[in-house]
Amino acid sequence: MSGLQRCCWWVGDTGGESARLYDGLVANGWSLVPLPLPLADCRISGKDECRVGVVTLADLEVNDLRQLEPLMLRSARPWIVVGCDADLEDPEKRRIIAHLSHGMVTREVDILRLSILLEHGADLARLQQRERELQQTSRSRDERDDYEFVGTTPAMWDLFKTIRKVAAVDAPVFISGESGTGKELTAQAIHERSSRSYLPFHAINCGALPEHLIQSELFGHEKGAFTGASQRKIGRFEAADGGTLFLDEIGDLPLDLQVNLLRFLETRSIQRVGGLEDIPVDVRVLAATHVNLERAVEEGRFREDLFHRLNVLHIRVPALREHTEDIEILARFFFERFANEKASCLKGFSREALTVMQRYHWPGNVRELINRVRRAMVMCENRLIQPEDLGIERRGPNRHQVTLEEVREAAEREALLAALGRNRYRVNAAATELGVSRVTIYRLLDKHGISRTPQEEASFG
C-alpha cells in the first residue's frame, strides 16, 4: 500500500490513554493527521489526502460528539470507531457506530488488527474513488451525453456554453424557465462540470413539502426540537456539504425560511431546528422557479435581498417551442431510450407525426414530449407512430391556428424591439417608456432571445 493510502485522520487525544494506539499506528507506517478539537471549527472534505479515519469516542466532549456525525458524512471516507460496550448504551454513540462507522474496536485492540482494518477501509475508499472517477470519465466523453442533454440548435448550444461558464465559478445560480424545460437537468449539469462534482448533489422541491417539514428537511433538527423529533436529523444543507444543493420551486419557500436561506448565503453556516450552534457548511446553492419571481418580489411574497443574492448568475432554459428544430431529435432520442417497452414491429415516427409535433405548442415542454412519445410507443398498432398515438390533433398545414398566447408573445417582442430601437438600446429609457422595471426588460430580452450590448453580455446577469 502506498504512503498516500496510509494517511489517516485522527480524532481524539494523541497522548494519555490513547497514546498506545496513536504511537502504535505511527510505528506501523501510518501517517496520522490529528483533527483539532473542537470539531465545530474543523474543515475537511472528500478532497483531503486521508483515505480513512479513526475516532476515539472516550476523548470527545458532548459538543464534539455532536459534530462527529456531520464530519463523518462530509469526509465521505470509512471511519473506525474506538469505543467500548458501554458506548452502545448511548443512543447517539450507538447510531454513529451502527450507521456511520466501518467498524468498532476497543482501546485494547491489537495494533496489527487495527492496522489491517484501516487498510481495508482505505482500500474501500480507493475503490469508491475509482468508481466516481470512472463515472465522470465516461460522462465527459461526449459533451452532449454529459448530462443527457439533447439539443443541436443555437438556443441549446447557448445553454451548454452558459452552463460551462457558470460551472467554473462558485457563485449561486438562478435558473428560470417554464415547467419541464430542463431546469433540474441544468442544475445537475452545472454540478457535474464544477469542482464539486465528486461530492453530493441534492435536489429538493420547496413546493412539494408541507411548511412545517421543510425547515427540518433543509436545516435538520436536534433531538426533542419538536414532538416526534426522537433523533437528531441532518438536513439537506449538511448532507450536501462540499457539494451542491438545488432548491427547486424556490418561489414557494415560506418567508420565514427565506430569512434562514439568506442567513446561510451571508454567513455560510446554518442552525438546526432546536439548536443554537452555528454549523459551518460549504454548499453551492442553485435555485430554480417556473414562476415570475420578480412579480413575487413586487407582491411582497419573496424577499428582494434574497432574490438578488440568488440571482448572481442567471440562466434561462428555453421553452421547447423556442427550439422546435430539436423536437425530432428529442423524440427519436426518447424512442430509443424506451425501445425495450415497444412492440417489435414499431419502427419509428410517421412524417405526419413529426409534423404535428413540430407545430404543437408543448406547454409541458420536454417532460410532455417524453410522456407523449412513451404513451405513443405503447398505444401504436402500426409500424410508425401516428399523430393520434401522440394524442395531438392532426392539422393541415394551412389550418395551423395561432393561439392567443402566440399573438401576445409576438406583440410583446415587437413592442420591446421598438422601444429599444427608439431609445438607442438604453435599457433604462426603454423601461421608462414601457412602464416596466429594468429587471423586467432584461428578463424579456432573455425570454425573446434578443442580444444585449456586449458589456451586458459579459456580465451574464
Ligand SMILES: Nc1ncnc2c1ncn2[C@@H]1O[C@H](COP(=O)(O)OP(=O)(O)OP(=O)(O)O)[C@@H](O)[C@H]1O
Ligand atoms: N434538452 C433535454 N435533453 C434531454 N432530456 C431533457 C432535456 N430537457 C429536459 N429533459 C428531460 O425532461 C424532464 C424534465 O426536465 P426537468 O425535471 O429538468 O425540468 P424542470 O424544468 O426542472 O421541471 P419543473 O419546473 O417541473 O421542476 C427530465 O426527464 C429531463 O431529463
